[in-house]
Structure formats: C-alpha cells, structure tokens
Amino acid sequence: MNLRKSSLCFIGIVALILSCFSASAANINDGTNDIWRWTQSGIAWSWSGNVGDKPNIDITEVSYSVNENKVTIMLEVKGTIQSSEKIFYYVFYNSTDTNYTLVWSNGHGYGWAVKESSYEQGNNITVSEGKISGEFTIQGDTSNVDLWGYAVEYTASENQTTNEWWGDWAPNEKFTYDTGIPGDDETPGNDSSPPEKKTPGFEIVPVIAAVAIACILLRRRR
Secondary structure, three states, X not given: OHHHHHHHHHHHHHHHHHHHHXXXXXXXXOOOOOEEEEEEEOOEEEEEEEEXXXXXXXXXXXXXXXXXXXXXXEEXXXXXXXXXXXXXXXEEEEOOOOEEEEEEEOOEEEEEEEEOOEEEEOEXXXXXXXXXXXXXXXXXXXXXXXXXXXXXXXXXXXXXOEEEEEEEEEOHHHOOOOOOOOOOOOOOOOOOXXXXXXXOOHHHHHHHHHHHHHHHHHHHHO
C-alpha cells in the first residue's frame, strides 16, 4: 500500500512538473505616439517620427500564450483594428524551428506556420475592438522565441509619384528602415545612405496568394 501511495505521489509530481512546461506566456509592451511617417513627392522624400495621430495602428502590446499543443499570438493597438485595404497588421512568432505569421487586412485574417517544407494553416483568427489574435498548432520546438509585430497604413500604392505611409513596430528595435536623418543615432540602421523606400505591407500580398494556393492544393489532396 505504501509503495502504491508513493507511486501515485510520484506520478502526481511528474504531472505537475510537465504541466508547468505545457503552458507559458509572454508579452511586449510598446509605448504610444511612436509612429514613423514617410512621405514622397516625385524624387523628394522625408521621414518624421513620434507621430501621435494614428491610434488605429499605434501598437500597445504584442503577446503570445502556449497551452499544451496550441500557441495563440495577439496584437493590440491604442485605437481599434480597422478593416481597410490600406492598413495591415502583422504578428510574428518565430520559434527555434518554425515561423508563425498572423496578418489582418481589409476585414480578412491569414495565419500560417512554416517548418522546413511543411505548412500548417492558422485558425480562430478573431478581432475584438483593438485586438487581433490567431491560434496555431505547435509544429516544433518553442524553447527559443522571437516575438514581434508591426502595423502600417498607406495612402497610395508603390511606384506612384506621390506616396505616404505610417508604421509602428513592437519592439521598436524591429524598425529597420533607414531614416537618413543626420544625428539620429537611436534609429536602427541609420547612416548617410538613402532610406528604404518600399511601402511595408505590399510585400505580404504575394505571400498571401501563395498561401491560398497551397491551401487549395492541400484540400484537393485530402
């Protein structure tokens, strides 16, 4: 009887320890009114920082939570999540061997996890006022995680004579566009070279199309 009780006690302790590893969470808090604005007219361009009049893309928090074999990633803004073709929201949860991506734009959410040559579609993508979240089945190791997100709003597509866009990154260290502003030593990647001029957001459109095609092919095979 004593041996049986000891065994049950040991099993209980092991289960408790394992449960500690099956659930975890982390978040990144981001300050407000820290949006970057880029404008171009003809061949002239300019940057300005600390923009505070764009609450709907002003990120306040990026977070994730792991429960058993599921990971949920979330992005929250100061204002409300907008369903506009001119606004993109992104969340990235890159683990040791898998990249998880969540995108929301124009009233639609897209999520996918890529591990080497395998692909898994995200689900339960929801929007509630200022929050967007998506759930994924964990594909591999989650011991090393790089979590971040960004939101962008633009007024014109690429290669126009007039262009303008705003963006917020969380954490701020993920901002990698060169502002070209002399003396701005705190801007990552800043030097005397011209800034990166492409509009954030458009680079994801071909990816979304590729993901959609992959989903169709997988469903046909099933």
